[in-house]
Every structure is written in structure tokens, then in C-alpha cells.
Amino acid sequence: MSRKNLKLQSGKLYIHEREMDPTSLKLRRAGKTDIPGTFNAGATLGPVNETNMTRIWNKHKQTNTPLKRKVFVAMSGGVDSSVAAALLKKRGFKVVGVFFKPWSPSADFSYCNWKQDREDAMRVTSILKITFKTWDFSEDYGKKVAGYMINSYRRGLTPNPDVMCNKEIKFGLFLKRALKEGADFIATGHYVKIENVKIKLQNDKSKLKMIYKLLKAKDQHKDQSYFLWTLTQKELKYCLFPIGDYPKPTVRKMAKKFGLPNYAKKDSQGVCFIGRLDMRDFLKQYIKPKKGDIKLTGSNKIIGRHDGNYYYTIGQRHGLNIGTGGGPYYVADKDTKNNIIYVSADRNKISKKKLNVSDVNWIKSGIKFPVRVQVKIRYRNQSIPAKITINGSEKNLIINFLKPAQFPAQGQSAVFYQKNEVLGGGIII
Secondary structure (H helix, E strand, O other): OOHHHEEEEOOEEEEEHHHHOOOOHHHHHOOOOOOOOOOOOOOEEEEEOHHHHHHHHHHHHHHOOOOOOEEEEEOOOOHHHHHHHHHHHHOOOEEEEEEEEOOOOOOOOOOOOHHHHHHHHHHHHHHHOOEEEEEEOHHHHHHHHHHHHHHHHHOOOOOOHHHHHHHHHHHHHHHHHHHHOOOOEEEOOOOEEEEEEEEEOOOOOOOEEEEEEEEEOOOOOOOOHHHHOOOOHHHHOOEEOOOOOOOHHHHHHHHHHOOOOOOOOOOOOOEOOOEOOOHHHHHOOOOOOOOEEEEEOOOOOEEEEEOOHHHOOOOOOOOOEEOOOOOOOEEEEEEOOOOEEEEEOOHHHOEEEEEEEEEEEEOOOOOOOOEEEEEEOOOOOOOEEEEEEEEEEOOEEEEEEEEEEEOOOOOOEEEEEEOOEEEEEEEEO
């Protein structure tokens, strides 16, 4: 780094972006950068505290080593986060891999082989020659994610623990601690993309600010943007999603090319902090069974019995104790207060053209209502065209679908899109 690339402006020291951005020269000349929050080549990053910059410069001058931006990667032991770490190192970042110790229900009731996952992550970091850390988030997982999930089911709702895991752990605790330990960015193995856009300030058109768009991944089958609707501009400016531009088969090929031992490891399944599990068996450890009636929708005819309506969700077909024939039957509604489940043999009738959502988070600002969007109410469901209107405030909305949305469940996430951009989302009530 040459001395001329250090610029002193208004008593503050700036670093020329070219020295900090690990993006290839070819991409920089095309106006592209891997670093969110930076301008094109020729602009400056900053400001940087002059005393600290002098110390960094002296260290660089003594060791003759390049200044690298530091990124902490959330590493699960799986192939996606491993390739994310490998790509970032290849692009010139100083990479630190971090494994989170998860929460386990009990010593006798664990579905997640986290010790093996940790070992897999350690092997990858050893091959990549990057620093490895283990952070114990087990207590936080238990309180902020598992506790939320169990309490939601107890109230008759259908929660989404993966959304809460991202909000509270990965982009909450992990981000805060990483920044505290000197990270410039964090990265995950999510299949999602981020785009940096400069816009003019409304109150001063001569000034620009950077905003961050959250976009669907190139691999639409693997896209995980549905689980990230709680993110804000505050978090996104620190986030990198290295594999969002690649389909899953390509990610596995890259893992093999990098020499990573987990290139063929199966994708993780189930709840983010536990693993694959039978939800009913899990919930019975915390919510006592309570016998109740299963009734046919539109009548009081009892056609079966259940062991607790909180173990079931709207649209569920399996696990219903119905022996009258005429099925299959689907859970159409629940009366949590009276512990009754209503079922229907016509799945097309279990739909709504209007939904209320609360606890809305907007990633994109300046939304003008009413607004036409695409809405996804379950991860694997297709998006449905809809018009959104305000219900008192921007935190509470009414969704009017152009065609009925099937199996809407209270507690689940409704996520709003325009083309490939995630605008935000909320909780179905």
C-alpha cells in the first residue's frame, strides 16, 4: 500500500478503496465490489480514526503485509458455510470461522450431533488455514429460540424457529460479538443475495447514501430469503452471502475442488438448533397431552380424538386419529380454548383471500400504500399476488390476495416480494 493512497481530508485519514477491497481488479474496473457499503473504484472509504490508522500503517510498513478486511463466517460444519469461507479467503479477506454450540433439550433427548458438526467445521478451517472459534450460544438458543417455539405452540400458533434463529442468533448475537472482536463483516452460507445501491437523500439531493437490497438466490429451489425478512439495513450493511450466486450442485463441486472433506455431506434437516425431529414427540416433553375432539368442519359431528390441539397445524394431514373413512382429512381450524380440532376432506376450502399480519419489518423503506406485492406464507409455497394496505400502522397490515392462499397458519411468516427483492414480512395473526 503506497503512502499516496492515504488521504487526509478535514483532519481525518481515509483509505483508498482499492487497497481495502479484495475484489479482483477486473471486477473493480467494471464498477463491481464484494464489499457492501463501498463506492466504485476511485472513491474512498472512511473516515478512519487517524491515531488507529497511523498504528495500522506503521505495522503494515514494518511487516510489508497487505491490509485485509476481516470477516467472521458462521460455520455449521455443512458444505454451504464451508464454501462461503473458502470463497471469502480466495477473494482476499482475513477469514475467521465460528461454530455455535447449540441448545439441546436434555442429555437423553438430543437430535443434533453438534459435536460431529463442530469437528467437520474444524477440519475445514484446518484445510483452509483460517482461525477457528467456538462460541457457546446454547443458553441463548434455549431462551430466545426454543422458548419462543414451545410457547407459540402452547398458544395454538405455528411458529417459525428458523426465522427467530436468524434474527436472534446469527444476525443478532453473532453479529454483535463479531463486530466487538474486530470483524468488518459477517458471512453465512445462506442462499440469498445482497445488492448495494446508492440513492439521493430526500432532504438533500446533492448527497448520497448506500442502501442494501435483499434478493432471492440464483438457485430458486434453494433460496432462503423467506427466513431473513427480519433483517434491517443496520444488519445488512455488515453481511456477506458468498454462495447466493451459485446453484447447489456448483457449490458441492467447488467444495470438492477446494479439497473440503464435507463436500458430499447431506444437507441439514429440521429445526435450526435441534436437528431433525418428530415435533409432536419433542413438544410432549414440555406441553402435557390433553385429549380433545376432532370435528368435521361445518358441523358438530365428532369423527375422532386427538391428544392436544397444540401438536397440530393448519393443513396437516398425517397423525390424525380418524377411523370413519372418507378421508384424507386436513386440519382446517383449531379452537385452542376448548381444545377442538376441525378437519375437512376438501383441501381447497382451507384457504383465505384476506389475512392480517402484525410485527411487520420493512427492509425497504419508503413503501407507499396500498402496494402490490407477491406474498409467500410458507417456505416451499409459491408466492401469491396480493395488495397490502395499512391496518392502523405500517407494523400491522391487511393482505388481500388475488387468489386464495392455502393453509394459512397463525404464527407463520408472510414475506413480501417485488420480483426478486424482499421488501419485508410479518407474522400471520
